[in-house]
Amino acid sequence: MTTRGELKEALESGKVEELKGFGEKSVENLLEGLKEKEKADRRILLAEALEISEMMLNELEKQKSILRLEVAGSIRRKKETIGDIDILATADSGEWASIADFFTSMESVTKVIARGETKSSVIVEHHDRQVDLRLIEEDAWGAALLYFTGSKEHNIQLRKIAKDKGFKISEYGMFTVDDDEKVAGKTEEELYDQLGMQWIPPEMRENNGEIELARKDALPELVQGEHIKGDMHFHSDWSDGTNSLEELARYLDEHYPYDYAVVSDHSKSSRIAGGLTGEEFEKQFEEIEQVNDAIGRPLLKRGVEVDILADGSLDLDNGLLEKMEWVTASIHSRFNQDNTERILKACENPFVNVIGHLTGRLIGKRREYAVDLEKVIHKARETGTALEINAQPERMDLNDDAVRAAREAGVLLVAGTDSHDLSSFQYMDLAISIARRGWCTAKNMLNTRSWEEVQAFVKQKRDQFLSPSK
Ligand SMILES: [Zn+2]
Ligand SMILES: [Zn+2]
Structure with a gap:
């Protein structure tokens, strides 16, 4: 076998299954992997x-x-x-x-x-x-930009509306049907205005209801990069990150306008990722304080990306989690099963503030595991748990549709870069773009708020679960 095509053929013919050590399941997995790879080859x-x-x-x-x-x-x-x-x-x-x-x-x-x-x-x-x-041509700029930005479905809708008004739109401009007179085209704003609606941000142009809102002058004011007050998820060299806490703090202090940044190293079950024990976290807390003193402000916050174990319990005891200022709980094992129950159970822990990279997908490499998004969203809402928009380029997890569903249910979203090195902090922009595609305003996200408000969110959940009246 030399080519991918031949491999696929052999897998599909059942020949590979006959080889020693290859079960039906592994053949299926290989085929699945190939299909994902082919899909990824066509797009980046x-x-x-x-x-x-x-x-x-x-x-x-x-x-x-x-x-x-x-x-x-x-x-x-x-x-x-x-x-x-x-x-x-x-x-x-x-x-x-x-x-x-x-x-x-x-x-x-x-x-x-x-x-x-x-x-x-x-x-x-x-x-x-x-x-x-x-x-x-300069005077066709808006028309061309609108035309080539798409989406196709959005543009088809716009053309229908134009037709009803006696206009036609092309990549060169908007013209009257009657005598071909140009009425707009230099800017997008002019075109949308002529159609009787607000200018629509490109991230919303999918014909998912944005046109109706724009006609009513009711588009949401989408979240922007400048609204973000802190990164909620990144790793240091205490686990599998490349940089020390001090390097991270100094870099963020110099390059980002953040008020807070949550150190979120792995817990002990993630052995390959150098996960920490409870005692190691306690030592890390001391270093966080020293580094904050050194840079002169409390930028770094005590956090963790705690593993959700097979039975939905957590990899650290509540006594330690209680000392954290922000707890992300994530799944890093058993990707081939339905993980809904594990996640629901994690949401019920009073110290879990957000579920990290909820679906576990790696675009083009690993499909999302089975998870009932609707149930998780419902549970998150009920328990006061946020959902993460993980900005790693291969993850982008939650995706836009899931963000939209969470937002509509009133669940708060939290953007984290999951950085393991300094250059990855820039991926916050990717999280923002997913949030915008999910129609989020600054209010729909938690890390657009002050640290006091973030801590109030944490406290509210703890109180809800731990108040003596319950
Ligand atoms: Zn993770
Ligand atoms: Zn992480």
């Missing part, structure tokens, strides 16, 4: 696509003749995986030829697919991705 992670598009935009910005420049398509809508990358630019049409020349000869380009007057397509070395550059 949002974080990877953003990296490529930022690199391309930075290069293109050097062309002074370019007046406006933006990435469109599913990247602008912040979908979790991305196919091709669409970049739009405006410039005086006399400059288009030289811009196309520049684009097709950029250093990262490995192959030129097309070099046309208005559209050029290349393959870049990063992930072998296709990147298209479209050159637009």
Whole structure:
């Protein structure tokens, strides 16, 4: 066997099952893995696509003749995986030829697919991705941006509304049906306004009810990066992170405007991840205090990512959990079973404040385990437990749909980067984009609030479970 296709064929034919040591279940798992891999080969992670598009935009910005420049398509809508990358630019049409020349000869380009007057397509070395550059007339910018941002379903709806009003929309602008007179097109705002609605943030353009809200002037004010007051989940070298507490604190203090940052190292059951015992956590508390003294403010908070064990109990006793300021409980084992009951039980622990990476998926590598999201959301609401938006590029867990369901049920969301190194703190932006795709405002998230409010949330749950009247 030499190719993936041959492997798949052999697996499907049952030949592999006949080999010693290969059961039906492992063949199934291998096939499942192959399918996930194939799906992933066609698309890349949002974080990877953003990296490529930022690199391309930075290069293109050097062309002074370019007046406006933006990435469109599913990247602008912040979908979790991305196919091709669409970049739009405006410039005086006399400059288009030289811009196309520049684009097709950029250093990262490995192959030129097309070099046309208005559209050029290349393959870049990063992930072998296709990147298209479209050159637009200045007065069609908004129309092109709207058209190429999508989604298709959103745009179909807009076209219907336009038709009812006697207009037609194309990538060049909005025109009257009667005499082809252009009525809008320079900006997106102008187009939406002409259609009788608010400008809709790209992350919402999925035809999921956003158009109806925009027509009623009732769009939510989506959460933004600047609302975030702290990172709720990251690891230090006490477990499997690469940096010391002091390095983490100094880095965050210098680069992020955070009021708090919750150290959330693994508990002892996560042996590969260097999980800590209760005694080790007690020692870590002392170091947290020393580091806070050293930087002159209480930035680091006492937290843990405690393992949810097979029976739904926790890997640390309540006596220790009580000393934590914030407790994330996560599943790191038994991915092949339904984990609903384990999670429900964890929610019932008075010291668990949030369930980490709820579904356990790794995009393109491991499917989510079976979990009844509706039941978990209900239990989270009932017990005063938050749900995490884990910002690791492969996790993005919860995803947008789940965030929306949690928000609608009144469950608070918490964004954490789950960083294991300094560069991963930037992934907070990914968590924000998921929150925005789930229509969250700042109020729907806990870590947009002050530390006092976070602690009030913690206290409320403890009181609910531990008050003597109960
Ligand atoms: Zn974890
Ligand atoms: Zn973690």
